[in-house]
Amino acid sequence: MVSNEAEGIGLSVQNLQIGATPCNCNARAAKGIGYDTPQAQLQAAANYMANRDKEREKVVQREVTEQLDKLDDRWLKEIRADLGGQELIENPNLLRNRVSQQAALYSVAFGLKPKDAISAAIKNTRSHYTVIHGMALDVNDRRIPPDFEELAKDHLNEVYKKYGKELGISSARDLYLVPSGEMSDVFIIMAKGRLIGPIGALGVPGEETVLTPEKLDAARERIRSTQIKNATDPVQKAIKRTQEPAGSFNPAEDDKLR
Structure with missing residues (x-):
């Protein structure tokens, strides 16, 4: 102002x-x-x-x-x-x-x-x-969270999992973002591969072609759930081992817990 x-x-x-x-x-x-x-x-x-x-x-x-x-x-x-x-x-x-x-x-x-x-x-x-993913992105005057880069990459990875083959791209790094307009919090998802351009013009459904604040929130929740799962899985396996009958010790499984 x-x-x-x-x-x-x-x-x-x-x-x-x-x-x-x-x-x-x-x-x-x-x-x-x-x-x-x-x-x-x-x-x-x-x-x-x-x-x-x-x-x-x-x-x-x-x-x-x-x-x-x-x-x-x-x-x-x-x-x-x-x-x-x-x-x-x-x-x-x-x-x-x-x-x-x-x-x-x-x-x-x-x-x-x-x-x-x-x-x-x-x-x-x-x-x-x-x-x-190697592409400079103007984020000025846009209400984005401090962890925007991590969340954006997580969402692009999800898009790649769903549509990578259809888009003819080899990894999530072939997806990037551009602003949808001045001072907008929405970003358009683009492809770098054989079919270059907005993924919406390449056959991807409309709601999947943009990154919104709501999708950033979903990415944060997805990352948090993965972190919790990674932290609790070894504990659950250890508990399960204590409940196994005597003589069922598995050295290979024990090594994984270390």
Whole structure:
């Protein structure tokens, strides 16, 4: 949310753009580089509007692109360190476009040099994404639980068990998620395999094609039940052994309990 004062003079920074591309020039974007007060947001929005010039914006975007090219994949390594560690990100262009747009925005709105604007954009991008099965996913402004990644992977594994063969995929990692819309808590399930695209377009029933908050709750319960079962099974086996008739000792079974 921007300040009422900013909205009052028509500077709804959530709708500001670089060229024709919508950019996230709002409180969250500003906060990423320290502009987290209503006064600073207002000043940033005012600066952006005052400095808007199509030719200048083209120059800024070109400078940002050139700086990103100089960084090679170092910018991605910075992001990847917080998004799954060493896991390969299979859709880096999504992140690069986001960093590029944010950096150009910061450069125009806040007067940052391209290098500094890129550093701020990387920091901001890291806080907005997670990685599910190698695919970066924008989770900003979405009400997701802290254990979202674990729950999402569990649900995708269940979908794979049911429809993997039909979809022609070899593992649950061939399923990933994309947002269903702005600020939505629902995610569309996609396939990476031979048949690429939303699984709803590949023959999977409609209710099975999305990940919802209710399905996350079901995944949490499924994980909890499995954990309880894994914890109690050895105890139940030990109890059963004490009830067996004398002379029925099984060394192999005893080794399993150790």
